[in-house]
C-alpha cells in the first residue's frame with residue numbers, strides 16, 4: 509500500500525512542481541505539495557504550472573485537487589484511486605498509456621517547461637505519446653526550443669530516450685502563439701555517468717528571427733556576433749580569438765552546424781543557441797533578442813556564457829545540470845555540475861524527499877570565491893528507501 513507523500517515547495521519555484529509531478533507518476537505515488545512556488549514573489553500555480561499539472565492529469569488519468577490559478581496546495585494522485593484525504597492506494601507498476609494530446613497554455617508560458625515535466629514519462633509509457641502544445645517557444649527564464657531539441661534531447665537520446673520535437677510556429681513574449689510537438693516512445697534509460705569533459709569536438713549554432721525582423725538581417729547578425737566572441741580552447745590551453753562559420757580551426761574545432769532561420773510567429777522575437785560538443789556530453793548557451801539590444805550583442809551574450817563554460821571542466825551547462833537530475837534518479841548515475849545552483853539544490857532535496865539516495869560531493873572553492881560551487885551529484889535509485897516508512 510502507498511500513502512500520500514507530503515512535499516513542501518516553500519524554498520522552491522515551478523521546477524519543483526514539474527519534477528514532483530513526474531516523480532509521482534514514475535513512482536506511482538500520490539503527492540500533496542504545500543507552499544507551491546513558496547519562494548517566488550507571486551506564489552502558487554501560474555498559467556504554465558497549471559498547464560503542466562492539467563496535462564499530467566490528462567496523460568495519467570490522475571485525480572487532482574487544487575488545479576487552479578494561484579493554488580498553493582495541490583494534491584495529485586496518478587493511481588487515480590485514493591480519496592484525496594491521504595488515503596491508501598494499491599501499489600502497482602506505474603504505466604502511462606500514451607496517445608495524442610493537445611494543450612494550449614493560453615499565454616506565452618513556456619512550452620519547453622511543460623515538455624520538461626512530460627519527458628521523464630517516456631520510461632513508463634505503454635505506447636508512443638504525441639503532445640502538441642501552444643504557448644511560448646522562446647521566452648525568458650526557460651529553455652528556448654532550440655536548446656530543448658538540439659541540446660537536451662540529443663544528450664538524453666545517448667542514454668536511451670526515444671524522443672523528438674518539431675516546431676510549427678515560434679512563440680515569443682508577449683503574444684506566445686507558438687506551436688511545438690513532442691513525440692515520445694517507450695524508453696529504457698542507461699545509467700548516466702558524466703563526470704569528465706571529453707575533448708572538444710565542435711560547435712553548433714542555431715540563430716532565429718521572426719519573419720517581421722528578416723529585413724534587418726537579425727539572425728545573421730546574431731550568429732556573426734556569437735562566432736566572433738566565441739573562444740575555443742586549443743590543445744595547449746591557449747585560445748583562438750574567433751571562430752568562423754563552416755570552417756575548421758587550427759585546433760581542429762569545427763562549426764559542425766550553422767543554421768540561420770526566419771520563422772513564422774505572431775509577434776517579433778529572436779533567439780540564438782550555441783551548442784558545444786565535447787565527446788562525453790553537450791552544453792548549450794542561449795540568448796533572446798530584446799528591443800534596444802543590438803543583434804550582435806545577443807549573439808555575444810550567448811558566446812560569453814559558452815566561454816565561461818569552456819573555462820571550466822564540467823561536461824554539461826548549468827541548466828542541463830538541473831534538468832538531468834530526474835533522469836539520473838530514473839537510471840542512477842553521476843553528474844558533474846558546473847554549479848550547485850538553487851535549481852540543482854532544490855531538485856536534489858526533492859529527490860531525497862522521494863527516498864532517492866542522493867549524494868553531493870561539493871568541490872571546495874578558493875577563499876573569497878562566491879560563485880555557486882561545482883559538485884558531483886550521485887544518485888542510486890536501486891537503493892531508494894521509502895522516506896515515509
Ligand SMILES: Nc1ncnc2c1ncn2[C@@H]1O[C@H](COP(=O)(O)OP(=O)(O)OP(=O)(O)O)[C@@H](O)[C@H]1O
Pocket residue numbers: 520521522523524545548554621648649650651652655794826827828830831851
Ligand atoms: N537559458 C536557458 N537555457 C536552458 N534552460 C534554462 C534557461 N533558463 C532557464 N532554464 C531552465 O528552466 C527551468 C526554470 O525553472 P523555474 O522553476 O525557475 O521556472 P518556472 O517554472 O518558470 O517557475 P518560477 O516562475 O517559479 O520560477 C530550469 O530547469 C532552468 O535550468
